[in-house]
Amino acid sequence: MNVLESMIAGLKSTCAGLPDRRKGRRREGEYTMADIGLAAFSVFFMGSPSFLGHQRALQEGHGQSNCQTLFGMTAIPTDAYIRQMLDGASPASFDKLFFEAIETPDMLAPLQRLDGRLLIALDGTEHFCSRKIHCQRCSTRKRSDGGTEYFHAFLGASIVAPGHQQVLPLPPEFIAPQDGAEKQDCERNAAKRWLARHGPAVAHLRPVYLGDDLFACQPIAAAIQQVGGNFILTCKPSSHQTIAEYLRGAELEEHRQTVVTRGKRTTTIYRWLSAVPLRATDDALTVNWFSIEIQNAKGKRAYYNSFVTDLPVTPGTVAELAACGRARWKIENETFNVLKTNGYNLEHNFGHGKETLSSVLVTLNLLAFALHTAARLAVLAWREAVVARGAAYRFFEHLRTVTAYVVFYSWDHLLRSIAAAAVRPP
Numbered sequence: 001m002n003v004l005e006s007m008i009a010g011l012k013s014t015c016a017g018l019p020d021r022r023k024g025r026r027r028e029g030e031y032t033m034a035d036i037g038l039a040a041f042s043v044f045f046m047g048s049p050s051f052l053g054h055q056r057a058l059q060e061g062h063g064q065s066n067c068q069t070l071f072g073m074t075a076i077p078t079d080a081y082i083r084q085m086l087d088g089a090s091p092a093s094f095d096k097l098f099f100e101a102i103e104t105p106d107m108l109a110p111l112q113r114l115d116g117r118l119l120i121a122l123d124g125t126e127h128f129c130s131r132k133i134h135c136q137r138c139s140t141r142k143r144s145d146g147g148t149e150y151f152h153a154f155l156g157a158s159i160v161a162p163g164h165q166q167v168l169p170l171p172p173e174f175i176a177p178q179d180g181a182e183k184q185d186c187e188r189n190a191a192k193r194w195l196a197r198h199g200p201a202v203a204h205l206r207p208v209y210l211g212d213d214l215f216a217c218q219p220i221a222a223a224i225q226q227v228g229g230n231f232i233l234t235c236k237p238s239s240h241q242t243i244a245e246y247l248r249g250a251e252l253e254e255h256r257q258t259v260v261t262r263g264k265r266t267t268t269i270y271r272w273l274s275a276v277p278l279r280a281t282d283d284a285l286t287v288n289w290f291s292i293e294i295q296n297a298k299g300k301r302a303y304y305n306s307f308v309t310d311l312p313v314t315p316g317t318v319a320e321l322a323a324c325g326r327a328r329w330k331i332e333n334e335t336f337n338v339l340k341t342n343g344y345n346l347e348h349n350f351g352h353g354k355e356t357l358s359s360v361l362v363t364l365n366l367l368a369f370a371l372h373t374a375a376r377l378a379v380l381a382w383r384e385a386v387v388a389r390g391a392a393y394r395f396f397e398h399l400r401t402v403t404a405y406v407v408f409y410s411w412d413h414l415l416r417s418i419a420a421a422a423v424r425p426p
């Protein structure tokens with residue numbers, strides 16, 4: 001069994017353990033919770049809202065479908081039934097699968113930076129917004145016209161690396177009304193919960209947490225250190241008064257690098273100041289502030305950003321620290337945008353639900369993305385199939401198309417067929 005098959009088997013047993021709201025004993029021919037969870041997941045994993053429809057047609061014509069052979073399902077429930085049965089399940093049930101996906105030996109090696117560390121970018125994003133449709137878990141806000149808007153958001157965490165295409169999502173933490181809390185939930189509180197829940201489990205990976213300016217504050221920095229992590233957080237002096245005051249009177253250390261590519265010269269200037277208090281209190285954490293400025297051949301500023309870190313900044317480390325700090329954008333660009341645009345039709349098939357459905361579907365969607373990346377990093381046949389198609393999106397086009405008409409014996413059979421020029425029916 002390869003990594004992909006064992007990950008799908010792990011998901012199957014997790015789905016089988018989801019609470020079953022049907023009363024009494026299961027009748028013969030009723031869908032299992034495993035079928036229901038896997039059916040929703042398969043739509044996201046195949047990136048195709050019509051995947052289940054095609055498989056129902058194959059099942060009728062051939063007596064079996066890819067739901068059976070690739071996902072290990074016994075029958076294909078309807079979209080309405082999936083919605084009804086998954087609404088109420090806890091999205092956290094799937095958390096451990098994200099960590100199992102990165103347990104494969106050597107898979108994470110190409111993503112290591114800063115002397116064997118892993119970068120985990122934290123960032124919030126909204127995945128649902130409506131004036132009409134809402135559920136028990138919706139957050140709300142008043143708009144200027146007096147109307148109420150309902151929305152869902154989550155704090156995402158992804159393993160990223162500068163110079164590496166793949167990003168690996170970890171479990172999301174939902175930004176949602178919390179039991180017993182008076183104020184609305186926020187991104188910072190979600191980040192603290194994420195760190196408390198998952199920080200200890202990833203401490204052995206020597207994580208360096210990345211975050212935007214909002215996270216460059218004492219409570220988050222302290223929470224990161226408490227679970228054995230380090231940080232590189234965007235820090236604009238304009239929103240950090242104490243740091244701005246220290247910078248004003250200080251002589252900054254400086255390191256310059258000039259490179260010429262295709263006749264064009266660019267100069268990168270790193271400046272830093274070590275041991276600055278993060279805020280103006282006696283218990284303030286001491287951090288190292290640094291900036292990166294890129295100048296074009298004419299000496300004009302093309303890029304500027306600044307960060308705080310608890311890792312030592314030296315002429316030897318500052319360039320890599322800056323590259324790692326800048327990799328934070330990958331969570332927005334490569335995690336969230338992929339989720340929103342690349343054929344992952346959030347809520348397209350299954351709707352919003354009344355209880356937890358919306359969060360369960362986002363979690364399954366992120367899990368599908370995590371398993372795609374894990375397969376890309378760890379399953380040779382997957383990598384060969386992607387390479388043979390020339391681009392990842394072409395690979396997914398083929399995945400969608402061929403599975404609509406042909407039943408494959410196994411993932412290996414499917415991937416080899418995509419890699420080969422022609423797809424021969426079994």
Ligand SMILES: [Zn+2]
Pocket residue numbers: 133134135136137138139150151152352358
């Ligand atoms: Zn809702």
